[in-house]
Amino acid sequence: MYTIHLHNLSFYSYHGLHEEERIIGNTFEVSVDIYIGDIPSVTNINDTLNYVDAFHIVKERMSIPTPLLETIAEDIVHSLQLLDKRIKEINITIKKKHPPISHFAGSVGITLKKTF
Secondary structure, eight states: OOEEEEEEEEEEEEOOOHHHHHHOOOEEEEEEEEEEOOOOOOOSGGGOHHHHHHHHHHHHHHTTTTTHHHHHHHHHHHHHHHHHEEEEEEEEEEEEOOOSTTTOOOOEEEEEEEOO
C-alpha cells in the first residue's frame, strides 16, 4: 500500500464561526495522507495518485469560507475519494494557526480519518 502525503500546506482563508474571523481571516495548515491499495508496480504517474490533483482539491476547498473545520475536512475527503477508486483511507488534519482566543498561544484544529 502506498501513502501519498501532502503535509503542512498553508492557506490564508476566512473560515470561522465569528464575524471577525470571516472579515480578517486566518492562516490554516492542512495535512493529508491518502492511502492507496493494490498497486503492483509504479512506473508512471497513471499507476498512482497525482499529488498535484490532490493539492488542487484542497486548495480550491480552502478558498470557500466555512464556519466549521469539520465541514471542510468532510468535503475535501469526499472530493479526494472521487479521484481514484483505489483509495482505501484518507486522514486529514486542519489547524487554525491563530484562533481568536484571549491569551492563547498555539493552534487549534481537527483530524478526520475515513476508511473506504
